[in-house]
Amino acid sequence: MSKFSDKGKAEMPELNTSSLPDLIFSILFFFMIVTSMREQEVKVQVELPSGTELTKLERKSAITNIYIGTPMNNKESQEAGIQLNDRQLSRREVNNLKSYIVEEKERLGNKAAKMKVALKIDNNIDMGLLSDVKMQLRKAYALQIVYSANEAKSSTGN
Amino acid sequence: MGKSKRKVPGINASSTADISFILLIFFLVVTSMxxxxxxxxxxxxxxxxxNQNDDPEVHARNLMKVYVNMDNEIMVTAGKLEDGKQPLRLKVDELGELRELAKEFITANTPGGVKNDNYPEPKNKMDTITYRNEAGQDFFYPAPFSNVVLNNKHVITLQTDRSTKYEVYFKVQEALYGAYNDLRNDFAKEAYGVQNPAKQLTPDEFELCRRRYVNMISEAQPIDIGKKK
Structure with a gap:
């Protein structure tokens, strides 16, 4: 009978949490390695196309992003906007893009030869604007471009 | 005696978990995947x-013209059109056909491809493709493929209207890229005997296979029919 009498006194052993910090630290390191810093705030809304024949981009540091889409701060106007770093241009100001790209190229210094311009363009943008942007890129001798896209599931691994 | 028995109090480490949690959340917010x-x-x-036209003169049979109009319809002329034959018209969801046609066109009149006088002229010359990587190593194809006839003299031009949607343009580009990728993969499988070239070959070997079929897509300036009223 005495077996049951001291039931109430038995305490739940305390859970050892001393390895918890190590666990969290390893998750932290995982995220630090896998993710990359967000470089700029995107001010135009861009819905990327998706594709299966895409290549993964290397050398993240030499990549300049140009966003073309609907500006977020001006919901009423449907006019497309261009964003390069923190600069925003409207469709009519597209001819100023060249000087900005040249500036960006100078900023890259000795990596300028490897400069790649990733164009993140909304699905609904017309080709006229894109070809104007491409002409500016050509004039600035930023000839390596990439049409950014989301990877579709049925990829052939290329 | 009493001194040696005194225990050093353990440092309370229970807050390290909280600290690392805060760091973790900070990184989750600041970085992107x-x-x-x-x-x-x-x-x-x-x-x-x-006003200079920067497209070089190309013989009609060597040229595959892909044109996307303002209503996002696609028109394809592969090589020289036979008399009375109309260019192929495709909708956006029929781009698989464009891909197959491009493959047929790229390999036409080369060993293993279709023979057709309306398709590009062959180069009729054996070439050894080599590739030197950044470390200075040279790469060649394995023995039976060390000399290959390069693809023919084809050029693919892609032209859009100024009011064509980017999405359609991208899909067409992708179909053309897909044609080249398929051919490269087929060649890689044959030359190296692997099932999944993208995963099984080294980047240098893969680059070598990429050079087997050089991308000959050229883009013409968009024309402006859509804006005319």
């Missing part, structure tokens, strides 16, 4: 004067 994928394209040098 999106890895960059895309279609790499090399732009031509700028035209020397505004």
């Amino acid at each position: 999106n890895s960059n994928f895309g279609l790499p394209v090399m732009l031509p040098n700028p035209p020397e004067d505004q």
